[in-house]
Amino acid sequence: MGLNDKQVNKNRNFFQSLVHALDGVYSLVSTERNFRKHIILAAIAVVMGIWLRLSINEWLWITLAIFVVVVAEVLNTIVEAIVDLIVGHHYHDGAKKAKDVAAGGVLIAACFAVVIGCLIFIPELIQKFHVHL
Numbered sequence: 001m002g003l004n005d006k007q008v009n010k011n012r013n014f015f016q017s018l019v020h021a022l023d024g025v026y027s028l029v030s031t032e033r034n035f036r037k038h039i040i041l042a043a044i045a046v047v048m049g050i051w052l053r054l055s056i057n058e059w060l061w062i063t064l065a066i067f068v069v070v071v072a073e074v075l076n077t078i079v080e081a082i083v084d085l086i087v088g089h090h091y092h093d094g095a096k097k098a099k100d101v102a103a104g105g106v107l108i109a110a111c112f113a114v115v116i117g118c119l120i121f122i123p124e125l126i127q128k129f130h131v132h133l
């Protein structure tokens with residue numbers, strides 16, 4: 001994936017911008033283990049949502065929860081890349097703080113997603129099993 005042209009100047013057209021943006025998404029999926037785990041959990045939530053026939057309101061919350069985690073993962077990856085670019089493999093208290101705070105952001109986002117998932121799926125599952133009992 002990607003143009004692989006060591007380009008450092010601005011993108012010339014929309015297609016070039018799109019290819020570089022897709023390169024970024026590919027990089028996230030191929031290099032970030034936690035991002036892949038979150039995508040798998042998001043896919044499970046979507047399949048369960050279809051199975052439980054969630055309302056539009058519930059889908060809005062589930063979508064928000066998924067995107068909050070994705071955005072947090074993206075920001076975490078950006079912070080890690082920039083910190084590594086600046087300090088490399090040298091220990092630095094500032095580098096530790098930046099990476100730990102970025103990881104903390106992902107944790108907070110994941111907790112938000114778990115709360116939303118429980119609030120939506122637990123009552124839906126209880127209702128579903130009552131119907132079939």
Ligand SMILES: Nc1ncnc2c1ncn2[C@@H]1O[C@H](COP(=O)(O)OP(=O)(O)OP(=O)(O)O)[C@@H](O)[C@H]1O
Pocket residue numbers: 033034076080087088089090091092093095096099100103
């Ligand atoms: N240059 C550094 N200076 C100080 N501490 C560092 C440095 N690089 C990493 N660390 C510490 O090591 C931890 C792990 O760093 P790493 O670069 O492996 O992030 P990383 O977390 O890949 O995380 P994950 O894959 O879990 O999102 C950081 O949270 C930080 O506490």
